[in-house]
Amino acid sequence: MKQAGVDSCPGGGAEISIPGAPHHLRPQSQRPGLAEHRKKAHEIGLPSNATMLYGHVETEEERVDHLVRLREVQDQTHGFVAFISARISSDNTPLSHIPKTTGYLDLRNNRRLALAAR
Numbered sequence: 001m002k003q004a005g006v007d008s009c010p011g012g013g014a015e016i017s018i019p020g021a022p023h024h025l026r027p028q029s030q031r032p033g034l035a036e037h038r039k040k041a042h043e044i045g046l047p048s049n050a051t052m053l054y055g056h057v058e059t060e061e062e063r064v065d066h067l068v069r070l071r072e073v074q075d076q077t078h079g080f081v082a083f084i085s086a087r088i089s090s091d092n093t094p095l096s097h098i099p100k101t102t103g104y105l106d107l108r109n110n111r112r113l114a115l116a117a118r
Contacts, residue, residue, distance in 0.1 A: 016054060050082070052086070
C-alpha cells in the first residue's frame with residue numbers, strides 16, 4: 001500500500017468498546033485485532049487518527065477506558081496525529097430512542113480529553 005502512495009490510515013475505531021452491550025448495539029469494530037492492525041500501521045510508518053464516538057450506551061468508565069487504551073497505543077507507537085471526539089447522531093436511525101448528550105456532557109468530555117493530553 002505504501003508503494004502505491006498510501007501515506008496514512010485515516011478514520012476507523014471510533015466506537016467505544018462496550019463488553020456488556022447487546023450484540024446488535026456493539027460496533028463492528030469490536031472484533032479481535034483492530035488495535036493490533038492500528039499498531040502495525042503505525043509501526044510501518046502509516047500514521048492515523050485516534051477517535052472516540054460517544055453518547056451511545058457506554059458509561060463514563062468505558063469512555064475513560066477507551067482513552068487509556070488510545071493513550072497506550074500512542075505511547076507505544078507515536079502514530080496518532082489527531083484526536084477526534086464526536087457524539088453520536090442517532091436521529092432517523094433504529095437508535096433514535098437513545099437520549100441525546102447534553103452540552104454539559106460534551107463540555108465535560110472535552111475537558112477530560114484536554115486534561116488527558118497533558
